[in-house]
Amino acid sequence: MSIPAYLEDRDGEHRLPLRPPGTREESHRTSAEEAEREHQTFLGTLKQTALELFDAGPINGPTDALEALKKIQRLQSSTEAAIAYIMADGVEHVSESFNDLISTEHPHSADEETAAAKSAACYGVDRGSEQIINSNFIAESSVALRESNRKVSKRMFHAKGLRHVCKNTLAALAAGEITVKAAHDIVKFCQDLSPEQISLMEQILLPMAKTAPDEAIYQRARRLHDRLNPDSAENRQRNALAARNVRMWNDEDGMATLQLHHSADVIHSINNSIKHVASQITDPKDSRTQAQVEADAFADVYLNGWPGTEAMPLKPRVSITIPALEMLANPSRGLAELEGYGPIPLGVALKIAADAPSFQRVLTDPWTGAAIDVEPKRYRPSQGLRDLLRHRDQHCGFPGCRRPADSSEIDHIEAYGQGGHTTRQNTHLLCKQHQMFKHALGWKVLACPDGSKTWISPHGLRSITIPESVSNVENFDHLNDHCPQRPEDETTPVVRLTPETRRVLSLDQDEDLPDTGTG
Template sequence: MTALLDATDTQMATLAGLVASLEAAESTLSSMTAARDGLLAIAGRLAIDIAKQGDHPDKGDHSIRTIAAEIAAVQHVSDRTVERRMMSAGMLVDLFPSVWAAQGAGRISAAHSRVIVDAGAHLVSESDRAAYAAVVLRLAEAESPIRLRALARRVAQRLAPSTMTARHRTARAQRRIWITDGEDGMAALHAHVPAALIHGMFDRLSQMAHALRTENLRAQRDAAREGREFITDDRTVDEIRADLLVDLVLTGAPAGHDTEDGLLGEIDARIEVTVPVTTLMDVGGGADDAPGDGPVPGSEGRDGSTTGRAPAAELDGVVPIDAATARILAGAASGWDRVLTHPIDGRVLAVDRYRPSRRLRRHLRARDQRCRFPGCGVTARKCDLDHNHAASSGGETCESNLASFCRRHHVLKHHSPWHVAQGPGGVLEWTSPTGRTYIDAPPVPNTVTFTSSDGVRAPF
């Protein structure tokens, strides 16, 4: 431990005061942002009321633009920006009033509210939105926005009036490519296409980039050993990834980067899909000829929702994908991990495979799903496994003494006064330099749990 090692008691007391003050300031900012959203929502309603008085055929569009321009002029921002803010504020205030109230009370931030509204925007009935908000607000008060996003999507999926397959079919019709111009002769290319394709594209580019870096280092060592001159490739992995994408799109193959033996062309994409077996099976008979995407009798979500709809499959435990795509991916996979969860409380029991390898590592990756430092959302497959109680001082290499930390928080644990202890069920208790404690529980698995016919959990 090196960070803050030389801090005096006075300095630590100052730090504790700063943390408390920033906590209060953030709560105040959340309240003020909620107040602004309320005013913007009123402005939007005013525009529509004015339009109705004249029975305008544009249904208030020009009235909204006019009022947005008035607000934008006094705030010195674009009227398009104000119009977007008015629309977002209207959705928050009118469709999710309990979420708006929680933000106004400083219990959640504006970022939490945006996540909740985005994930639940497709819920049609007021009762479904209220049930969704009641569940998600409890999660929002304990999780960061980046972690909340996946949880909110799961809750919304269980209450959705239509299946993930039906919504995905509609969303696919909106796929597109567009450009935004940047500074210094740069621009960004954006692609809005199915998530499985995007994640697969990124993973394949990453594998190619790392393969090139490894090959470059090997050639550099060989040249140094043989006394030959060698031109080093100083590009970062990000730069190589970008160059490969351009190369692939413009030439149809990584011809400008591939090795002599065609190494890059042989690399396949890897993506991680979490899918409950009830979604793979023809259980519930989902709508739109999508078995496995419909309701599952007697099931309920770990998040508290009880409609019984089979959960959508997820990429890296975050991005939902439709059941049809999940079944295609599962059927085409050369091998996949089976995560066994308890049918009542949903906790991860074990991870196995036809040919087991690194069993404990796979189990912990399935349990943790992401970095276990409070608020961090880096996926577990990109994290280090760390002994909570150091192996050098007798800590066991077992499930109850290991957790996934991204490199940033792994280093923080070892080189700062932050301490962590693991309790039953993989629950971590972090203690900060100022003595505050933060609890981080393993995320809810993407699974189905069951109740008895009378709606009561079975007693085992």
């Protein structure tokens, strides 16, 4: 049994016996000799293993391959230990000087500093609080590691747990003696325990973790946690029930998953009910598998109500961008864009659109795919701009953030109060959290002529983001100050003005496309 994904969200630093920031001695060396000793501890094995792997030369047979795999496992463990050591110490050090950093790392004018202070007050944040410093450092680490904010947040949980709570586990991980999974499971099941109980858990589990499979360590850690946890099983179940939720994530090939996390009796009741509904479908001509029938029954029940009831069907709300020229050219191979998901087959999009109550035209760049204008009909300019940004950006524009357009707001790249205009060039979508990062925590964003954005973190890290609707970045140039170069004439697509094309482009039968002067 593996760790269910939804349980990961319940992990939290507040459940570990962490001392307050500034009192965590592990992150504050008292001498250069101590600093060098720790450097060797956390990076020495990593260096030695990498050299052994390289010096062994090319693989010559299965024995060499297996030996190389063992070294790679040690290398992965040592690398993860180094990341934990660096992240835990890094956030501890930045907490001592974050306010000074915001005002000195990227010099602000007096007006900008006043505006940042007002923004911090507006968002109700203390720029020196542990929570703000932690979340900001996680965002910067996400840029450095090129990983999602959620994954790096989980890394920080493990980093602090290993560095400040499970020190013996970190030492074993740095030496390559245990796997990353075993180390993370030990930290996970040290939550809600006292330092003495954690020491006992390490004493029992670490000798086994050097040879046992990860699954065995997970199961033993879980059982040991339940025995040592002073909280009653009833209280633990009550707290677990408080974390019930519904989650959705996108999969490949036009699929997605909906997950309900609830008490066992509710889940089993729902599962039994779905199986009962599916068992009533006995059409001999139905070629679906049992799993397909159950999945379809579950979807039908949710959208249309249980059989025999008069529940009002739920009309799904989706937004689809269908490229008109692809639809005319080759509808069997074209791709449309499902908002919040990405590309789906054009045929599927046309079936969904068949029930759409209305359409809205979106003008896209034929080379890059980026949305560049939205039909203004029936919309005030502000609504038209929001529609454009929703189609162009599709989600929050902060590096690595995927909060959808409906959870984001229009933000001015150059502040409106400093002369920035409310135009498509000077606006983008940002969620509430990353508006606060930009306006109160020293993050900067620059709009580049090619449509990309360059984000600069408080410590000077740079990350380039591109609007989600852009599908072709071949001619983008993020370094030089000019727009993407268009393809040569011989690669320019040719569109014939057939009656169908005129209809899609809203041209009269005797009207030609305007001359753009490009030949």
